[in-house]
Structures are given as C-alpha cells and as structure tokens.
Amino acid sequence: MADTVWTLALCLVVLVALLVLRRRVPVAFWWLVGYPLVALRVLTTYRATMDACGLTVPASAMRRATVRMIGREAAPVPPRRSLPLPTGSGLVMRLRMATGQAPEDFMASADRLRHAWAAHAVHIRPTKPGWLELRLIGWDVLADVRRRRRWQSRGLLSLPLALRDDGHWHMRDFRAVPHELILGATQSGKSVYLRNLLCGLARQPVVLVGIDCKWGVELVPFAPRLSALADTPDRANELLDALLEEMEARFRLIGLASGAGPDAVLTSDVWGLPEKVRPVPVVVVVDEVAELFLAASRDDEKRRDAMVTKLIRIAQLGRAAGIYLEVCGQRFGSELGKGATMLRAQLTGRVCHRVNDESSANMALADISPEAALAATSIPAERPGVAIVGDSSGGWSRARSPHLTLDEAAAVCRATSALVPELPRLDAFRPVAAAEPAGVATAPAAVPTARPVTE
Numbered sequence: 001m002a003d004t005v006w007t008l009a010l011c012l013v014v015l016v017a018l019l020v021l022r023r024r025v026p027v028a029f030w031w032l033v034g035y036p037l038v039a040l041r042v043l044t045t046y047r048a049t050m051d052a053c054g055l056t057v058p059a060s061a062m063r064r065a066t067v068r069m070i071g072r073e074a075a076p077v078p079p080r081r082s083l084p085l086p087t088g089s090g091l092v093m094r095l096r097m098a099t100g101q102a103p104e105d106f107m108a109s110a111d112r113l114r115h116a117w118a119a120h121a122v123h124i125r126p127t128k129p130g131w132l133e134l135r136l137i138g139w140d141v142l143a144d145v146r147r148r149r150r151w152q153s154r155g156l157l158s159l160p161l162a163l164r165d166d167g168h169w170h171m172r173d174f175r176a177v178p179h180e181l182i183l184g185a186t187q188s189g190k191s192v193y194l195r196n197l198l199c200g201l202a203r204q205p206v207v208l209v210g211i212d213c214k215w216g217v218e219l220v221p222f223a224p225r226l227s228a229l230a231d232t233p234d235r236a237n238e239l240l241d242a243l244l245e246e247m248e249a250r251f252r253l254i255g256l257a258s259g260a261g262p263d264a265v266l267t268s269d270v271w272g273l274p275e276k277v278r279p280v281p282v283v284v285v286v287d288e289v290a291e292l293f294l295a296a297s298r299d300d301e302k303r304r305d306a307m308v309t310k311l312i313r314i315a316q317l318g319r320a321a322g323i324y325l326e327v328c329g330q331r332f333g334s335e336l337g338k339g340a341t342m343l344r345a346q347l348t349g350r351v352c353h354r355v356n357d358e359s360s361a362n363m364a365l366a367d368i369s370p371e372a373a374l375a376a377t378s379i380p381a382e383r384p385g386v387a388i389v390g391d392s393s394g395g396w397s398r399a400r401s402p403h404l405t406l407d408e409a410a411a412v413c414r415a416t417s418a419l420v421p422e423l424p425r426l427d428a429f430r431p432v433a434a435a436e437p438a439g440v441a442t443a444p445a446a447v448p449t450a451r452p453v454t455e
Contacts, residue, residue, distance in 0.1 A: 026139050027088055034138045039084045039091060042117055042136070049116045050078035053109040057098040079132075089167035090119070090137040097130050106132055123166045141167055142386060147402040157281060157324075159200035161193065162389065162399035170389050170399045172197065174283065175271070177349040177391055178319040182328040183364045184353030189385030191218065193351060193401045194328060195409040198222050198285070202416040207282040207423050209243070211236045213291035220431070221406055225413035227420055228429035235429070236292065237303055240310040242425045243284065243323065247314065249425075250279050250321040269320035280421040281322040284314070289329040293340065308339035315346035331360045351399075353387040354379040365390055372396035 050056050056076035080096040095106070103126045113134075114122045121137040145163045160169035172180070184190030201208060202225045209228045210219035216231030223229060230236040250270060257273050266272075270279055286292070292308065295301040315325055327347055332340065344363060352364040358377055365372040368390040375398070376388040385403065390396035 026144075030089070030138045031086065035086045035091060038117060038119065038136065038138060039086075042084050042091070042093075045116065046081065047075075047078050049113065051076055052116070053112045055079065055101070055105060055109060057100060081134075084136075087135070087167060089139070089141045090135060092136070093134045094127070095132040095134055097132060103132060106134070121165060135166055137165070137167060141165060142383075142398065142400040145385070145400045145402045147404070156204055157201075157206065157283075159197065161196050161200065162387065162401045164389070165398040170397075172200075172349070174281070174324045179315050179325040179347045180327070180349030180351065181332065181344065181347035181364060182326065182351045182353075183330070183332055183355055183360055184328075184351075184387070185330055185356045187381075187384055188353035188355070188379075189387065189401065190328060190330075190353050191406075192385055192404055193353070193387065194218075194285070194287070194326075195404045195406070196401050197326065198225070199404065199409050199412040201283055202413050202419070205280060205419060205421060207280050207421050207426070209239070209282060209284045209426065209429075210287070211239060211284065211292075212287040214288055216431075218287045219285065221410040222413045223431035224417035225420060226431055227423055228426040229431040230429060233292065233300075233303060233307070237307050237310075239426075239429050240307055240314070242429065243282070243314060244310060246282070246423070246425050247318060247321045247323055250323075251317075253277070253279070254320070270322040279322055280423065281324065282423075283324050283326060285326045285328070286311070287328045289327050290331060305338060308343060312339060312343050312346065315343060331355065331357065332363050348391060350390045351387050352376040352390075353385075354381060365396065369394055369396050 047056075056078045059074035059077050077098065079098055079101070082094040084091040084093050097103075097106075103124065106124045110122045110124055114120070117136065119136045120139050120141075123135040123137070125133045125135070127133050141163060142165055157174035159172045161172045162170040164170050182190055182193060184193075198208065202222075207227045208222075208225055210216070210222065210226050211230045212219040213231065213233050213236060216223075216229055219226065219229060220231075228239055228242075230239040254267060254270065254273065257267065257277065270281075273279075292311075293304055295304045311325070311327075314323055318324060325347065327343075332344065345367075350364050350368060352361055352372075353376075355361050355364075355376065358373075361373045361376040365376055365388060372388050372390050375396070379386050379388070383400075385400045387399055387401075388396055389399045
C-alpha cells in the first residue's frame with residue numbers, strides 16, 4: 001500500500017513539474033515531451049494523413065503490376081519525406097513532391113495537417129523545384145516573446161525585431177528593404193516595435209533623425225542618441241531641407257569618386273565607395289505621419305505639400321545615398337491628401353498592428369496581399385504587439401516584438417550617446433538634452449516630462 005502511495009505521489013509531482021515547465025519554459029517542455037510525442041505521431045500516421053488530405057498519387061505501373069501478382073491492390077503513394085528534425089519551436093521535414101503536385105496543394109491542406117497532427121500551426125515553404133519544407137509549430141510562440149539574451153545584429157543596418165509565428169525572427173534589413181511603413185492604433189504595440197528598432201540602431205554607427213510633430217513627446221526619451229529632432233511642422237520642414245542637402249552632397253561624392261580616374265571603381269550608391277570616404281548611413285524616423293498632412297489654412301497646405309514632396313524625394317533617391325525612412329502612424333489613408341499614395345508606394349516594408357479602421361489596413365497591406373489586410377483587421381485587442389509583417393514580394397506573416405519598456409529603451413540611448421556620428425548639416429537640429437554635457441542638470445522646462453500614452 002505504501003509503495004502505491006509513493007508511486008502515485010511521484011507521478012503527481014512529475015505531472016505538476018511538467019505542467020509548470022510547459023507554462024514557464026515551453027522550449028524545454030517541447031524538447032523533453034512535445035517533440036518525441038509529435039514526431040511519433042507524424043511517423044505513424046504520415047501515409048494515412050497524406051491520403052486523407054488528398055496529397056498522395058497513384059502508385060507506379062511497375063508497383064501496381066507487382067502488387068497485383070500477389071492479389072492485392074497498390075495503395076496510393078505519399079510524398080517522400082525526411083526524418084522530422086526538432087527545432088526550437090517545433091519540427092521540420094523535407095518533402096519530395098510527386099509528379100503533378102504543386103506547392104499550392106500542400107499550402108491549401110496546411111490547416112488539415114495541423115489538426116491531424118495536433119500542432120499549433122503548419123507552414124509550407126518551397127525550397128527548390130520539387131522540394132518543400134514542412135515546418136510544424138508545437139505551441140503559440142507569439143504568446144510570450146522574449147528578447148534574446150545576446151542581442152546581436154546580423155551586420156550593419158540589419159536587426160532582428162520581431163518573432164514570426166513560424167519560429168523565425170523578422171529581420172529588418174535596411175539595405176534590402178530601405179523604407180518601411182509602420183501602422184498601429186493606440187495600445188497596439190507600435191511604440192514597442194519602434195523602441196526595439198531604435199535600441200538596435202543605437203548600438204550601431206548610424207545617424208538617427210527623428211521627426212515627431214506632437215512636440216516630440218514620443219521621441220524625446222531617445223534624444224541622447226539622436227543627431228537631429230524636429231518637434232513642430234516648421235522645424236520638420238527645415239530638417240527635411242537639410243536632409244535633401246545632405247543627400248545631394250552624397251550624390252556629388254558618388255559622382256566624383258566614379259570619375260576620379262581610369263582605375264576608379266564605378267558605383268551608383270554609397271556602399272560602393274571606399275570605406276574611408278563612405279558617409280555614415282542615416283535613418284529618419286517619422287512618427288505620427290498624419291500630423292504632417294494636417295492643414296488648417298492655405299499656408300499649412302503649402303507647407304504640407306512641400307514636406308510631402310520632400311519625403312517622396314527622399315524615399316525615391318535616399319537608398320542610393322544611404323538615407324532610409326521609417327514612417328509610423330496610427331492611420332494612413334488616401335484621404336490624408338496629396339502625395340499620400342505616392343509616398344506609400346515607396347515604403348516597400350510594411351508592418352501593420354491592430355488598426356482602428358479597415359482603410360488603414362488596406363492602405364498598408366492590400367497592395368501586397370488581400371489576405372494580409374484581412375489578417376490585420378482580425379488582430380485581437382488583448383494581444384498587443386502582434387502585427388502583420390509584409391514586403392513587396394507578396395509574402396507576409398504574423399509577428400510580435402519582445403516587450404521593451406520606455407525606461408529600458410531610454411537607458412540604452414543614454415548608454416550609447418557617445419556613438420552619435422558627426423554630421424555638420426544636422427548640428428542645428430541636435431536635441432538640447434543630447435547636446436548638454438553628461439552630469440549637467442537640465443532645467444525642468446527644457447525637456448517634456450510627460451510620457452507617451454501610446455504603446
């Protein structure tokens with residue numbers, strides 16, 4: 001009797017430990033329990049599941065003739081597969097499609113496979129002609145996204161910003177996707193995504209420029225790392241003029257370097273210049289872009305049209321000059337006025353959090369994929385930080401940024417204030433808080449103390 005009690009108690013302790021492990025450390029639970037069970041289920045039911053999902057093909061004539069000789073009927077043949085290999089969030093298999101099959105057949109059956117194998121999600125991705133990658137996700141990886149213990153970039157201007165629902169990190173690579181549009185309603189997670197972006201760039205030799213026409217309330221905490229900050233429409237107009245002058249000077253430098261002599265290396269952008277003369281890349285963060293489009297008088301309309309034209313010009317030509325745009329806002333629609341649609345077309349990277357209206361989701365994602373726009377409108381309010389990430393190639397996925405508080409982000413910018421590059425054309429726009437020496441107290445009226453109300 002005592003042995004039975006001890007056995008039951010031990011089983012109960014093990015069960016409780018596994019439940020706690022599953023809740024607190026899902027990766028460890030997956031490697032210990034989840035992967036062996038799911039891999040066994042996939043191996044034992046693979047043929048029947050593929051047949052039920054219509055992903056099998058008739059056996060070859062040779063096989064049918066051989067089986068007929070022993071009085072049996074040849075069963076349909078599923079795609080050849082590799083062994084299910086474990087990953088940090090699930091498992092992955094390589095599939096060899098049979099003749100006549102297409103990747104779309106497997107993508108259409110992804111939800112059936114998910115239910116058949118009791119997985120959280122199944123993602124199908126073509127790798128090369130005739131081959132697919134089937135990635136099975138064991139649990140909701142977006143439920144609790146945490147920053148990497150070793151926050152490392154993948155090179156200059158390349159940052160892991162959000163975890164996708166397939167277990168991979170969304171990489172923000174400015175050299176591949178130079179300009180990006182970020183949309184999100186209040187408390188949708190847009191500001192958290194922006195904090196991760198600024199903190200990642202703050203550790204790199206990059207010029208950070210902020211335009212925040214809400215009196216700088218969103219970007220003032222990052223002032224120690226900013227090379228320039230415009231907090232009113234008038235200052236934003238002047239700052240854009242300075243950026244255009246910088247862009248023109250860089251194009252003149254590219255032209256001079258390309259025509260320096262017969263041995264000169266021809267290039268059409270700053271990345272082809274020798275490193276010793278290459279200008280520092282510039283990232284311009286425009287927060288609440290709708291404020292730039294607002295106009296209450298005829299003079300405001302002239303200024304608005306001028307600023308939008310300058311932004312469009314930077315978006316069209318800035319990539320070659322090493323100047324990149326990150327445009328953020330709560331909404332973005334054609335009703336904002338002249339130039340909005342043209343500016344949107346240059347922002348090939350798209351990140352859409354939960355938005356207040358369908359038109360903003362369509363403006364952000366409809367030209368990429370109608371399904372992506374529909375997915376953006378269905379993001380629940382109780383899941384802040386979840387966004388639809390897309391690009392001009394038509395691909396999209398759900399992603400979520402790791403939570404980063406405003407205090408943590410501001411601390412990173414203070415710690416990296418010594419990395420602010422020299423750019424004389426922007427000295428007149430350097431934030432007051434950033435220009436003061438360390439250890440000098442700032443007057444209470446110099447820097448707003450109110451924190452942003454948006455997350």
